[in-house]
Amino acid sequence: MRSTSETMTFDPVELTGSTTRMFIDTNVFMDTDPRHKDHLKSLFERIAPQIESGGSPVVVPTKVIDELSKFAKKDPSTTPAAQAAAFEKAKNALTFLRSAEAHGLVRTSLGDIGNPYADDLFVHLFEVYSSTYAMFLLTNDVTLQLRINLMALQLNRSIAAGYLIPGGHVEVPSLETIARRASAKLRRLRQRQATPQARASDTLEIESLETTLEDLFQEVPLLASLDAGTSTGARPNPPSDDTGDGRSRRQPFSTTAKFAGPDEIITVTVVPSAGDDILVDSPQGIVQMQLATKLGEGGEGAVYSASDSHVIKIFDEHHITKHREAKIRLLSARNFDEPGICFPEAIVRNTYGEFVGYLMPRAQGSEFSKVIFQPRRLRRTFPDWTKADLVDVAISFLEKVSYLHSHNILLGDINPKNVLVDDEKNVTIIDADSWQVEGFPCPVGVEMYSPPEVIGKRFPEFLRTAEDERFAVATMLFMILITGLFPYARSGSDGDVSKLIREGNFALQFKDRSNKDQPAGKWKYMWSHVQVDVKSLFWNTFHRDGTRYSSRPTDAEWLKAFRNYRRFLRSSENFDPMSNDIYPTRFKAMSPATPLYECESCRCSMAGIWREETKTFSTPRLCVDCRPALVACQGCQRSMAPDKLSNGKCRNCSLPTCTDCGRRFRPQAPGIAVCGGCITSACRECGSRHKKASMKFGRCPTCHDKDVAARARRMELDRNRLCTRCGKPFITFGNVEWHLSNHKAVPTTHKMKSGVYPADCVPIPRSTTSASAHEGVAPDTKSSGCFVATAAFGTYDCPEVWVLRRWRDTVLLTSPAGRRFVASYYATSPHLVRLVGGRSWFTTPTRWLLRRFANQLNRSGLASTPYDDPPAAVHPIHTSSGGAYRQRTSTKGTH
Amino acid sequence: MARINIENEDLFENPAPRVPVALCLDTSGSMDGAPIRELVAGVNQFFDAIDKDEDAHDAAEICIVEFNSGTKVIQDFAGVDRAQRISGIDARGATYLGEGVNLALDTLETRKKMYSDTGVLYYQPWLVLMTDGGPNGSAAELERAVERVTKMIGDKKLTIFPIGIGPDADMSVLARFSPTKPPLRLQGLSFNEFFAWLSKSVARVSQSSPGDAPPKLDLEGLAGWAEL
The missing domain is CATH 1.10.510.10 (Transferase(Phosphotransferase) domain 1)
Structure with missing residues (x-):
């Protein structure tokens, strides 16, 4: 294998031996570079004797002749001078080739297999025949030089491509040079692609250069370093090995290619169908075959059987397009072989060499x-x-x-x-x-x-x-x-x-x-x-x-x-x-703890439903499908399960209405026509009859209001009873009532059951007690009478005191001695009470003694009914006691 | 939620987008005899063809509305599995075309509502209107039908195929239903050809995706049975 920097020069005589074939590309005949003048002439001068004496004639494929003829026909007057000169060259070349062929120096009958591009044709010819012959291609196209010389490397064959140098010799540039020139060309084409000067063929050429350069760099990695900024450098996404199982990898396609522009239909001479001949054009060579059975037809064409493993898709005339051809070419050139992907493996042409479809593996499945x-x-x-x-x-x-x-x-x-x-x-x-x-x-x-x-x-x-x-x-x-x-x-x-x-x-x-x-x-x-x-x-x-x-x-x-x-x-x-299951019949269970069970009716699987409020799973007996459909109640129109309805109505709508108020009610017994609220009942206070709904706590509205007032009064402080310790009101009417109705002594101070006084009960200073007490009681003369009894019993109005007061007014005050006793009692008792009136050691025995005495008096005829003192009787000493007495007695009979 | 019956379950257990096709057929007295027999045979053949095509089978839903001196839904929208083949139609009475079209549109609206409620995708519905005479129902109903159809076509919510049967079909009325393309007159009684073409078109539509531009109907296929 030659080194990558080695340039080779050949004598063309060596290339026209019996086992060698030399080819010439179109561009060599149309070369207008003045420096290359006479190179072709020298070449033929050199090789003519060799060929005449039994060597191989130079091959100028039909495709090249076709291209030359195409150019020769163009009108030079409408084109720029440089091109016009090239057209002139083409015309001359055709004349020369005709006579050279007549002399046996040139063969033009080869390669008419209808490859649309001469480049591809050469590549294919070299691939197919290089196993038989040593082959050489004369071309000025760097892309083709690259492709052929790369193939030599890849297939290890005696093939090469180069150009003419002075004296009719040929030169094969070093791989380095080729790579550098190809990269430069690629850059130029890419730049031009973005300009209005871009040609339709550029995209294909760029693609071809990119692929070939990639392959070259893979083959000779050293060269890749020359290539900064062109093909590999332009790829932002080097492929990641996704397959990861060691399958052979192909080079990925470019991601930077620009939109190729609108597609165009290629008009073909014939769209082959079953029984027609076709050419299957793969990187391995070209095979002619007959299109077999049609397997199916789609919107773009038909598919035919090619073998047990392969099929051929033939496009209809509306779908044979430039883009499709380019794509199939790109894809089939890489020899993809990935199971499960129907990669195109070969281009299919009609017998005219026109693209009509492609060969691919037969797909399995539905x-x-x-x-x-x-x-x-x-x-x-x-x-x-x-x-x-x-x-x-x-x-x-x-x-x-x-x-x-x-x-x-x-x-x-x-x-x-x-x-x-x-x-x-x-x-x-x-x-x-x-x-x-x-x-x-x-x-x-x-x-x-x-x-x-x-x-x-x-x-x-x-x-x-x-x-x-x-x-x-x-x-x-x-x-x-x-x-x-x-x-x-x-x-x-x-x-x-x-x-x-x-x-x-x-x-x-x-x-x-x-x-x-x-x-x-x-x-x-x-x-x-x-x-x-x-x-x-x-x-x-x-x-x-x-x-x-x-x-x-x-x-x-x-x-x-x-x-x-x-x-x-x-x-x-x-x-x-x-x-x-592919088709579950219920929602997924929430967690492993979710109960799974069966619907009682259809046995379908059910999962418990989580209730956040109760933190439990609810497990309805029947699935949604088995649950009876909801029905609207004829009364209220609400939807509910049918078993909740009787005669089309829900339980509420089935109830009777109250004949009085018209509302639905649940009768306590059959035959009742009015609701509980409309039944009448007697007031527990006044006995009058009222609707239960209007009564409160068994009372009619009037009695209820009274009761409310009475309750409020019971909560009020009795402002006439003052704490003997602090001189402030201390007891409610309700509390007094309770003590009296239970025959208990009404308290006289704030003192509580525990024997402690509340904090706000501040004792009145002793020195002022008398005055303030007198001031406090002065307006009420009653409480100043019968001090001891009052202190002992806590109230001026209680049966014992009434008896004593009656005894005072009806007995004592009727005699002089009695009047004296009363006077002295009223003079001393307030002092006594002030001293010991709050002490239980005094009040308790005193009460006991007084009660005994009062009971005695009561038994002896003095009533224990409520007793009002006669006016001024509280101070009998200062008044006319007789008057008071008489007045009292005159009222006595009424009691 | 309302109870979903078996038919509805069928509706949403099939994820294929639907092609609703409403056949609105004239069964007036003038259709009696050979025309109605051929029409019934054609419709049944249509059902069979849809049944055979895998894509159309899943996609097509067909309803049949007849009109004479009244209107009737002979077959409500259903997949071809569920649809009944019609055995025979008595052709009698007048030609209440406007009323018939309105009933067909109402039936279509109900079906569309059902698609919408259940989340089933559907293509632009088709209305096939066939008559052999001129409308003689209520003029107001006819106007209403024309207005509804043209509005739906304008909104791209309907594709209509107005078909005249025989020489007496009032093509000018049919033309009013079809602002974008002229109505077609059936040659003789070639219902079979028409329905074969219709089933092929349904199959073609069901291979596309709803929302894709409506596929071009194969007008070349029309050449055999219709004249413009």
């Missing part, structure tokens, strides 16, 4: 749309499948898609008719000619799989982004798992898919995000059982409020999530057995 996206058919086709099988399908799909993406191929038109699945869960991707490769867009698409940012654009007019593709991948994954449900299906829509996508209202419930637009049916159960991480990824991708709405998950993220889902399904974390 379209997703026919087996997975329709519950009825999924059950029929794969009756034993579980959720895990769908997860496997999703993983298989992701693996294929991620392989394509790692080579910078976008599928573009991801839809359930382009993805197949077999009963081993292997997914196959078809429809390679619609893929987006480099500058060639995917011209078709299905709205359901188009992200909001793409909706409204025309598919053939732009290049999709990886982000666009991720939307389609996410949608497809969702529809695999939920078997055909469109992620944005929701109630309340008018069927406008693009609107649904633009809204981003993903309606299935996630965590606490309830959504009243959830689609009807069992979809919500399917969604509920999806493993939570996958669910979260879906929700965040599809819902406009999601975190991944505008930066959608990559293939790698999905693969991780779905592989984890598969692991989850087999693990103990998967506590609800129904999560394994």
Whole structure:
């Protein structure tokens, strides 16, 4: 193997021996560079004797003759001078070649196999025949030099491409030189591509240069260092080895190619059909064969059987286009061989050499749309499948898609008719000619799989982004798992898919995000059982409020999530057995603690429903389907279970109405026509009859008001009774009443049962007691009488005191001695009371003595009924006691 | 929530977007005899063709409304599995075309509401209107029907196929229902050809995605049975 910096020079005589073939490219004949003048002439002068004496004639393929003829026919007057000179050269060359062929120096009959480009033709010829001959190509085109010399390296064959140098010798530049020139050309073409001077062929040429340079750098890594800023440097995304299992890798396509412009239909002479001859043009060579049985027909053409393992797609005349041809060429050139992806393996041409279709592996399985996206058919086709099988399908799909993406191929038109699945869960991707490769867009698409940012654009007019593709991948994954449900299906829509996508209202419930637009049916159960991480990824991708709405998950993220889902399904974390079903019939159980049981009627599985209020699971007997439908009550129109109704009415509406107030009531016994509120009853105070509803505590309204007033009075302080200790009111009327009705002495001070005085009972200073006491009692003359008794009994009005007062007025005051006793008593007793009136050692025995005495008096005839002192009787000493006495006695009879 | 019956369950257990097709058929006295027999045969053949096509089978929902001196829903919207083949129709009476179209539109609205409530996707509905005469029902009803249809077509909410049967069909009235394309006159009684074409078109639509531009109906397919 030669070194990369070695330039080789050959004598052309060596290249025209019997086992050697020399070819000349069109551009050599049209070379107008004055420095190259006479090079061709010298060449033929040199080799003519050799050929004449039995060497091999120089090969100028028919394609080259065709190209020369095309140029020769052009009108030089309408073109720039440089081009006109080249056209002139072409004309001369044709004249020369005709005579040279007549002399046996040149062969032009080779290579008429209809390759549209002379470049490709040479490459193919060299590939096919280099095993037989040593071959040399004269060309000024650096791209072709690169391709041929690279092939020499790759296939280790005796082939080379070079140009003429003075004296008719030929030179093969070093690989370094070729690489440098090719890189420079690539840069020029890329620059020109962005300008109006760009030519339609540039894209193809750029593609070809990029690929070949890549291959060269792979073959000779040393050269890659020369190449800063061109092909490899221009690739922002060096491929990551996604497959990871040591499969052979192909170079990824460029991600920087610009949009190739609008596609154009290629008019072909004939579109072959079954029975017609075709040429299958693969990197391994060209094979002629007959088109066999038609297998099917689609919107773009028909598919024919090629062999047990391969099929041929032939486009119809509307779909034979430049973009399709370029894409098939790009894809088939790389020899992709990835199971489950129907890569084009060869271009198919008609017998005129025109592109009409391609050869690809035969796909296995059925379209997703026919087996997975329709519950009825999924059950029929794969009756034993579980959720895990769908997860496997999703993983298989992701693996294929991620392989394509790692080579910078976008599928573009991801839809359930382009993805197949077999009963081993292997997914196959078809429809390679619609893929987006480099500058060639995917011209078709299905709205359901188009992200909001793409909706409204025309598919053939732009290049999709990886982000666009991720939307389609996410949608497809969702529809695999939920078997055909469109992620944005929701109630309340008018069927406008693009609107649904633009809204981003993903309606299935996630965590606490309830959504009243959830689609009807069992979809919500399917969604509920999806493993939570996958669910979260879906929700965040599809819902406009999601975190991944505008930066959608990559293939790698999905693969991780779905592989984890598969692991989850087999693990103990998967506590609800129904999560394994493709079509669950209920929501997922909340936790491992959730009771799982069967509906009593249909035996379907049920899970307890968590009640936050009671912190328990409620377990209704019947499932929703078996629960009887709710019926509206004929009375109040509220919906309720039918067993709650009798004669069409709910319990409340079935009750009789009160004949009095008209309200419904529950009769305590049959035959009662009025409600409890309208029954009458006697007032416990006054005995009058009233409606129970108007009575309170058994009292009529009037008596109730009185009672309220009386109660209020009982709570009031008796301002006439003052604490003998502090001189302030201290006892309520109610308290006094109680003591009297229980024949107990009414307290005279604040003193409490415990014998302690409350803090606000401040004793009156002794020195002023008399005065203030007198002041306090002065207005009420009554309380100044019968001091001892009052102190002992705590009140001036009690039976004992009344008896004593009667005794005073009716007995004592009637005699002089008695009057004297009374006078002295009233003179001394206040002092005594002031000294010891609050002490129990005094009051208790005194009370006992007085009670005994009063009882004696009572028995002797003095009444114990209430007694009012005669006027001024409290101070009998200062008044006319006789008058008082008489007055008293005159009233006595009334008692 | 109202109880969902079996038919409705069918509705949302199938995730395929639907193509609702309303057949609004003239069964007036003039259709008696061969025309009505051929029409019934054509409709049944339509059902069979839809049944055979996998995509159309899941997508198509067909309703049949007849009009004569009154109007009647012969078959409410249903998938082809559930739809009954019609056995025979008595053709008699007048041609209440306006009333018939209004009933068909009402039936369509109800179905659309159901799609909407249950979250089922659907394509632009189709209305096939066939008559062999001129309308002689209420003029107000006819006006109302024309107004409703043209508005829906304008809003891209309906595709209509107005078909005249035989030489006496009032093509000018049919034309009023179809502002964008002229009505078609059936040659002789070639109902079979028409319905074969219709089922093919339904199949084609059901392969697309709702919301995609409505697929171009294969007008070349019309050449065999209709004259413009």
